[in-house]
Amino acid sequence: MLRFLARRLIGAVITLVIISAITFMLFYAVPRDPARLACGKLCTPETLEVIRHNMGITDSLPVQYWHWLTGIFLGRDYGSYGHCDAPCLGYSFVTRASVLDTIKDRFPTTVSLALGSSVVFLIGGIGAGMIAAVKQGKALDKIASGASLVASSMQIYFVGTLALYCFVYQWQILDQPSYTDFTKNPASWANGLLLPWLVLSLIWTANYTRMTRSQLVEQLNEDYVRTARAKGLSRRNVFFRFAWRGAMGPIVTIFGIDLGVLLGGAMITEKTFSLQGIGMLAIKAVTNNDLPMLLGIMVITASFVVIANIIVDAVYALIDPRIRLA
Numbered sequence: 001m002l003r004f005l006a007r008r009l010i011g012a013v014i015t016l017v018i019i020s021a022i023t024f025m026l027f028y029a030v031p032r033d034p035a036r037l038a039c040g041k042l043c044t045p046e047t048l049e050v051i052r053h054n055m056g057i058t059d060s061l062p063v064q065y066w067h068w069l070t071g072i073f074l075g076r077d078y079g080s081y082g083h084c085d086a087p088c089l090g091y092s093f094v095t096r097a098s099v100l101d102t103i104k105d106r107f108p109t110t111v112s113l114a115l116g117s118s119v120v121f122l123i124g125g126i127g128a129g130m131i132a133a134v135k136q137g138k139a140l141d142k143i144a145s146g147a148s149l150v151a152s153s154m155q156i157y158f159v160g161t162l163a164l165y166c167f168v169y170q171w172q173i174l175d176q177p178s179y180t181d182f183t184k185n186p187a188s189w190a191n192g193l194l195l196p197w198l199v200l201s202l203i204w205t206a207n208y209t210r211m212t213r214s215q216l217v218e219q220l221n222e223d224y225v226r227t228a229r230a231k232g233l234s235r236r237n238v239f240f241r242f243a244w245r246g247a248m249g250p251i252v253t254i255f256g257i258d259l260g261v262l263l264g265g266a267m268i269t270e271k272t273f274s275l276q277g278i279g280m281l282a283i284k285a286v287t288n289n290d291l292p293m294l295l296g297i298m299v300i301t302a303s304f305v306v307i308a309n310i311i312v313d314a315v316y317a318l319i320d321p322r323i324r325l326a
Contacts, residue, residue, distance in 0.1 A: 005310065012306040017069070019302045020295055024065050027291045035093075068295065089299070090292030094284075099296035103278060109179040110277035113200065113269065114262035116193055121201035121208055122255065128205070129212025134239070136217055144209055151206035160199045160272035167195060177273040200269045204258065211254065215247035222246070249316055256312030257305065264301030 035052040036043065052058050059067070067076060071088040078084055078091055089099035132144040167174045174195050180188040219225060220243050228238045265279030274280075278297060285293040 005314070008310045008313070012303075012310065015306055016299060016302055020069070020299055021065060023295055023298045024068070024291070025061070027289070027294065068292075072299075089296035092293045093290045094288045094293075099292045102281065102293065103296055103300055106276060106278050106281050108181070109275055110263060110265050110270070110279065112179065112182065112189065112193055113196055113266055113275065113277060114259065116190075116197040117200040117204065117266075118255075118259055118262065120197050121204035124201065124205040125208025126212050126251070128209040130216060130244075132209065132213040133216035133220065141213075145213065148206035148209040151202050152210070154203060156199060156203065156268045157272050159202060160196075160269065163195055163199050164273070177275060179275060179277075196269055196273045196275065199272075200266055208251065208255075211251060212247065215250055216243055219243040219246040252315055253312050256308040256315070260305035260308030261301075263304040263308075265297070 035048055035057060057064060068090060070076070071084060071086070071090065073086055075086040076084050076088050076090075084090065084098070087100065089103075091098060092102065095102070128144045128148070132141040135141045164177075168176055175191055177196050178192040180192050182189040220239075222243075225238060225242050228242050229235075233241075265277060265282055267279035267283060269275070270277045270279035271283060278300070281293065282297045282301075284290070285297060
């Protein structure tokens with residue numbers, strides 16, 4: 001296990017370096033000067049040069065990337081900004097605030113959105129998939145399969161806008177979606193995120209319903225399951241001890257990746273409900289050509305996905321004894 005984790009961690013670092021380098025290079029393919037954007041309307045050549053120096057963009061492109069990369073581990077000096085302690089992701093070209101501090105401020109919103117919606121779509125999706133598999137070919141199976149097909153074809157920006165109009169503005173059943181610190185008021189926290197949770201989980205629930213059903217149907221037709229039935233084990237025992245356990249492996253794998261993506265920022269959902277999370281921050285960074293902020297978000301997002309993959313591989317070995325990690 002330790003050798004496996006060591007190899008995966010080394011691979012994760014290499015992957016993150018490659019992703020950050022590609023993002024860095026693509027940013028400079030855009031024909032816009034970030035220093036001129038930060039300088040404003042009353043900009044002189046002298047002021048522009050000072051801003052370029054403070055931003056650290058007077059050096060060549062490879063040197064700039066090297067300074068940014070080493071700053072993560074060793075810290076970095078940023079002219080008039082002062083010293084940035086490690087892990088340093090730089091300062092925003094637009095707000096001139098610390099990238100890491102800004103991401104930390106937005107992180108609780110995204111985490112709350114991701115974890116809350118994950119609970120909803122896991123319970124709903126796996127539960128509906130189990131019912132559909134047990135009632136294969138019957139009315140409940142057809143209803144669950146048809147509903148999941150319809151839900152998976154919907155788009156969050158359409159469903160979210162429609163849900164806002166109906167539940168918030170028209171019927172006034174729910175409050176305007178917002179984020180409240182859980183430690184300050186758990187009830188307001190849940191009430192403000194309830195609608196985004198339901199909308200975001202709608203499509204994911206549909207996907208997990210179809211995935212759970214197909215995995216369980218396949219497992220229920222396996223020879224070892226039929227053998228367990230022939231030995232006289234109860235239907236419940238056979239289902240949960242053999243079929244359900246065998247079906248959970250692929251579902252856990254996909255969930256780990258999905259959770260990593262959600263923690264990286266559910267952009268469309270945050271934009272639809274005006275939630276100030278990492279997804280909304282990424283949209284603004286792309287719009288404003290804010291390279292340090294964009295790089296910081298890319299590294300954080302990629303880290304979640306890579307770490308989630310490592311954890312999933314380890315958990316998969318616990319679920320399925322046939323898997324061995326060398």
